Amino acid sequence: MKVRAAVGETLAAIRHAVHGTNSLIGDAVAVYFRSADVALAFTEAFPLALANDTMVRTDYSPEVPFGRQEKEDVCNLYSMTTAQEAMRRLFPGLSDHAGNLPPLPEIYPDRTAPIIRTGAAGRELVMARWGLPTPPAYLVGKRSDRGVTNVRNTASAHWRRWLRPEFRCLVPFTRFAEPDHQRGGNVWFALPEEVPGFFAGIQVPQWRSVRKIKDGETVDDLFGFLTCPPNAEVAAIHPKAMPVILTKPAEWEIWLTAPATEATALQRPLDDGRLIIDSAAR
Template sequence: MRQLFLHLGWQDRAGNLQPGEIYPDQLAPIVRHTPEGDGLELVRARWGMPTPPMHMRTERDPGVTNIRNTGSPHWRRWLGPEHRCLVPITSFAEPRGKGLCNVWFAAADDSQMFFAGVETRGWRSLRKVKDGVTIDDLFAFLTTAPNAEVAAIHPKAMPVILTAPAEWETWLTAPWAEARQLQQTLPDGALRLVATPV
């Protein structure tokens, strides 16, 4: 990771990252801008951005794991470069129907992949009643129409996946009018099914 972003300034603040699967409401590594805005940092943030108020049924906010409608006023405040992040992945899963096992996908050519994410820091909310109110750094990633591989399992959407250094830099630095063009489907054939997480 350091080698990929050294030219943009780099600090590793995530500590020793354990391998394994990550699910919503858990901590996951993200690449984001430093608080000073002078480079990038690898940190751990909680998966799930704040829920739009109109969808809140109780005081508890379970968080939103992925974002499709970037035109919503709720999301607009987090679409500037200072709130954009990259979520490093080696593989990702889509559920095969309710209660059935996950289907795992990895890059067909083993290239480095990132979800196009957005993040916010120091958000105060009630995620779990037993924990009470917490203050967290949060993130979620954008989705788009699925490519052929994902559509066979999940026909509604897939994560926005960035695989090229130019895409990573555009997502982190470009004005929204340019960066929004990256919310597109990964080409057919870019993913392969894997039996277990990579």
């Protein structure tokens, strides 16, 4: 098999095992390494650039959820305690469909949280479920889709379809947490009190899926948000990524309305020195 032979030549000097097969849909190859360090060294040296007809690469380890290419538990916890009235002041004419929204000091994946999106009648504040549809290649053999909380690779065909303006949203936040692997627990980051903060989000309305087996099929408005390399404050705790944070009205407008090429240019770290560590939330 051509794929297996090509990979085997590259791996000749590395302790590994390779399993290859072919079928009606094409060639497939699985590579097994003895340790994560060896696997990481291989993927850095041989990035497996995929041809147009090649399925998405999937890395798997007993310590990493299926379909994830690294242990990147970036921002899977945040809070939103800003009053609805404050958001209405920021967005004149905002239609509020969030009901009586209490402070949300801990928002975890699969919970509902407020987002601002563009509806048929203009900007609206609605509640949505945190976790975007998972790429189909990662759902093979699974009975449910727990969702994807963060999006890094906006060039992926799976995400490109939802980068049009009608699918973009702003996710208001007060603080967000990153895991501290050195000392344990979480470190909470916040903007200065006078600065409103929003994650650059993607929302998929009325998505039909099985999120939990016990609940069966449900129809949900879903959301997630973009990540990017970290700035200095976050990198000291989490060196791989941070959420894309928008703090200026011009940025909010670009993200909600501009063509995808202009909007995705906002996928960059917040300037160094802009975040504070919220010791009260640690």
